[in-house]
Amino acid sequence: MRATGDAGRAAQALLVAIGLAAAVACGNEGADDAPSIDGGAETSADGGPPPLAYPSGFPGLAFPATNPWSAAKAELGRYFFYDKRLSANGTQSCASCHEQARNFTDGRAHPLGSTGESHRRSAMALSNVGYYSVLTWASDLQDSLEKQALLPLFGENPVELGNAGQEVALLARLAAEPRYAPLLKAAYPDAPTVTLPHLTEAIATFERSLLSGNAPYDRFLAGDKNALSPEAKRGADLFFGERAECFHCHGGFAFADSVTFAGKTVRERSFHNTGLYNVDGKGAYPASDVGLAEISGNPADMGRFRAPSLRNVAVTAPFMHDGSLPTLDAAIAHYGRGGTLTASGPNAGDGATSPLKSELVRGFSPTDGEVANLKAFLNALTDEEFLKNSAYGDPWK
Numbered sequence: 001m002r003a004t005g006d007a008g009r010a011a012q013a014l015l016v017a018i019g020l021a022a023a024v025a026c027g028n029e030g031a032d033d034a035p036s037i038d039g040g041a042e043t044s045a046d047g048g049p050p051p052l053a054y055p056s057g058f059p060g061l062a063f064p065a066t067n068p069w070s071a072a073k074a075e076l077g078r079y080f081f082y083d084k085r086l087s088a089n090g091t092q093s094c095a096s097c098h099e100q101a102r103n104f105t106d107g108r109a110h111p112l113g114s115t116g117e118s119h120r121r122s123a124m125a126l127s128n129v130g131y132y133s134v135l136t137w138a139s140d141l142q143d144s145l146e147k148q149a150l151l152p153l154f155g156e157n158p159v160e161l162g163n164a165g166q167e168v169a170l171l172a173r174l175a176a177e178p179r180y181a182p183l184l185k186a187a188y189p190d191a192p193t194v195t196l197p198h199l200t201e202a203i204a205t206f207e208r209s210l211l212s213g214n215a216p217y218d219r220f221l222a223g224d225k226n227a228l229s230p231e232a233k234r235g236a237d238l239f240f241g242e243r244a245e246c247f248h249c250h251g252g253f254a255f256a257d258s259v260t261f262a263g264k265t266v267r268e269r270s271f272h273n274t275g276l277y278n279v280d281g282k283g284a285y286p287a288s289d290v291g292l293a294e295i296s297g298n299p300a301d302m303g304r305f306r307a308p309s310l311r312n313v314a315v316t317a318p319f320m321h322d323g324s325l326p327t328l329d330a331a332i333a334h335y336g337r338g339g340t341l342t343a344s345g346p347n348a349g350d351g352a353t354s355p356l357k358s359e360l361v362r363g364f365s366p367t368d369g370e371v372a373n374l375k376a377f378l379n380a381l382t383d384e385e386f387l388k389n390s391a392y393g394d395p396w397k
């Protein structure tokens, strides 16, 4: 009979879910948390009217002062997000790498851009993306969805949508599509034209509307005791416990860290080395992607990446920044042994012995039963409604 323990855990989990526990937990992490910078106030804490009903336990989004919420803008942004006119050769939209049914990822370790160039990193999920204080896998500088949209549109390293130097042509292509006229009028009544700010603001507003918080685990927290199987409940105990330590980095309502919301004044940003590689015995990651160190220039930031959300994680394989772990079993095995052993090849080495690894990734040698429980819990984070909700789907179909 585990009811009391489950209830206790559920209460603890609820605290994690609704409180600032992600911030508190990660603040305890010491050296691993060094890049977190306190004191940077939000541009705006103006929540405005909620875009949709916020899922239970979710705080309000922090909308930038320059781009407040409007449903008309989100709808315009949905059309842009799914429009292949976004790519110079008409082959790709944002959705080519961010598919709704896969929690807005693409199922590849390395997505291909519109001209066939392969990306060194895997596409990131976009559910609840409006809550992150810092964007992409390992950049301390990307802090707004409006600015981030410029990367796939104009980036050349690698080419994604391929519009470098062709901004005028891009805007003209979009303006020539008649379905945008009424959408622009609703979103921007004073200046209903396709401009780069309108494009990126509308896309960002659509992205902020991608709220996912109705998984079996959420229903369990809301009082439906049958929403979780006994295995998943035991998995939750492990996930939120001090042996597996998962919640320290994947905690809170978003199951992620580096989260912000309306009214939060401290800008939390955390990056962690989970011992995925150790190619030189001193903790080095493959030179093709050294994580935060590439941007910060600080050798201590080698292999540090943002902890992505684990909501809907069951549909986002392959895992990690380079898609190197193909399944949830592989991801759990990585944490179980406290780092990944790469037996041969150019990246050979044992991440478990990396001196740069987070002290929270110690390895917890799970039994087969515990692996199954943890997996059942991760599977209970899938919000089927979100993955199918036509409000987030392709409006051109």
Ligand code: HEC
Pocket (backbone or CB within 6 Å): 081, 086, 092, 093, 094, 095, 096, 097, 098, 111, 112, 113, 114, 119, 121, 122, 123, 124, 125, 126, 129, 132, 134, 135, 136, 137, 138, 145, 148, 149, 152, 153, 159, 160, 161, 203, 207
């Ligand atoms: C060719 C595939 C591809 C296309 C097309 C693409 N993305 Fe991405 N997206 C990625 C990859 C890869 C990453 C991770 C980049 C990194 O960490 O360097 C990413 C990351 C993101 C992130 C960061 C999410 C987070 O949690 O930090 C956002 C937001 C995003 N993309 C939005 C968009 C939008 C909007 C478009 C269209 C304008 C778009 N993407 C087009 C592949 C793509």
Ligand code: HEC
Pocket (backbone or CB within 6 Å): 239, 244, 245, 246, 247, 248, 249, 250, 271, 272, 273, 274, 276, 304, 305, 306, 307, 308, 309, 310, 313, 316, 318, 319, 320, 321, 322, 328, 331, 332, 335, 336, 358, 360, 361, 374
């Ligand atoms: C020290 C912080 C930390 C702890 C503790 C931690 N993680 Fe992670 N997790 C991360 C980071 C950082 C990444 C991305 C690493 C990368 O791409 O190199 C990640 C990635 C993942 C992914 C892949 C997600 C994706 O979209 O690719 C899964 C699954 C995962 N973690 C599960 C867990 C589980 C289960 C536990 C507990 C056993 C756990 N994590 C503990 C920081 C952490």
